[in-house]
Amino acid sequence: MAGISIRKAETSDARRLADIAYRAWESGIFPLLTEQPGMKQAEQRRLAQAVAETLSRIIVVEVDGIVVAWCSRAARRAYIPYLFVMPELQGHGLGSMLLRRMETMLELEGAERVQLETPADNVRAVRFYEKMGYRILALRPDGRAAHEPFMSVHLEKRLQPFEGEIEDED
Numbered sequence: 001m002a003g004i005s006i007r008k009a010e011t012s013d014a015r016r017l018a019d020i021a022y023r024a025w026e027s028g029i030f031p032l033l034t035e036q037p038g039m040k041q042a043e044q045r046r047l048a049q050a051v052a053e054t055l056s057r058i059i060v061v062e063v064d065g066i067v068v069a070w071c072s073r074a075a076r077r078a079y080i081p082y083l084f085v086m087p088e089l090q091g092h093g094l095g096s097m098l099l100r101r102m103e104t105m106l107e108l109e110g111a112e113r114v115q116l117e118t119p120a121d122n123v124r125a126v127r128f129y130e131k132m133g134y135r136i137l138a139l140r141p142d143g144r145a146a147h148e149p150f151m152s153v154h155l156e157k158r159l160q161p162f163e164g165e166i167e168d169e170d
Contacts, residue, residue, distance in 0.1 A: 002064070003062075003063055003064040003065070004061065004062070004063055004094070004097070005061070005062050006059055006060065006061055006062075006097065006098065006101050007059065007060060007062065008058070008059055008060075009055055009056075009058035009059065009060050009070060011055065013055075013058075013060060013067055013070075014048075014051050014052065014055060016067050017051045017055075017058065017060070017067065017070050017084075018044070018047050018048040018050075018051045020067070020068070020069065020070060020084050020085075020086050021047040021050070021051065021070075021082065021084045022043065022044050022047050023086060023087055024084040024085060024086070024087055024090075025043055025047065025084075026040070026043075026087075027087040028087070028122055028124065028125065029119060029122060030043075032119070032121045032122070050072075050081070050082060054072040054073075054081070054082065057072050057073045057074070057075065058070050058071065058072040058082075059071055059072075059098065059101060059102060059105075061085075061094050061097065061098050063089070063094075068085065068086045068089050068094065069083075069084060069085040069086065069089070069094045069095060069098055070082070070083075070084055070098070071083045071084075071098045071099060071101075071102045073102060073105070073106065078106045078109075078111035078112075078113060078114040078115065078159075079114070079115050079116065080099070080102060080114060080115075080116040081116070081117075083095060083098065083099060083102075083116070085098075095128065096128075096132060099132055100132075102114075103157070103159060106159060107159045107160065107161045107162065108161070108162065109161075110161050111159055111161060112158065112159055112161060113156055113157065113158055113159060114156070114157050114159055115137075115154065115155065115156045115157075116129065116134070116154075116155055117152045117153060117154050117155070118152070118153055118155070119150050119151070119152060119153070120139055120150070120151040120152060120153045121150070121151070126153055126155075129155050130155075132157070133157045134155035134156060134157045135155065135156060135157070136153055136154070136155055137154045137155060137156050138153075138154040139151055139152070139153055139154070140152055140154065
């Protein structure tokens with residue numbers, strides 16, 4: 001793919017980010033669920049709220065100027081709550097590129113480890129994170145929907161933060 005870039009999210013991206021997240025959820029998670037009335041609308045609202053709450057900590061991938069993926073980080077810890085790639089572009093390395101960039105940002109801030117979670121039934125996501133060097137720490141109930149508890153896989157990766165002086169070459 002030509003014309004790929006990564007940048008910080010902007011306020012004008014919010015609607016697009018929520019749409020990407022919903023489309024990824026709809027293709028990857030929704031098929032694992034028993035549909036309940038209003039479930040899709042509730043998820044759209046939840047994801048739009050997640051974008052609004054984390055917008056200042058989101059980075060996006062653009063392909064030819066169009067945002068196609070995004071990743072966010074938690075406020076005061078090395079935790080990645082969201083990583084979404086448009087379903088039709090999954091498997092092309094965009095998620096890997098985005099995750100590596102976020103890990104680099106966390107390393108530069110001194111983080112020694114990064115953690116994240118994904119639904120246990122989303123085997124494709126679990127395998128993706130394992131391929132990216134994450135190891136499973138725990139399996140626990142997600143806790144979002146009491147009527148249909150999801151098991152969540154908690155994963156962690158050891159980072160290698162930079163230590164030492166950076167010499168000025170001037």
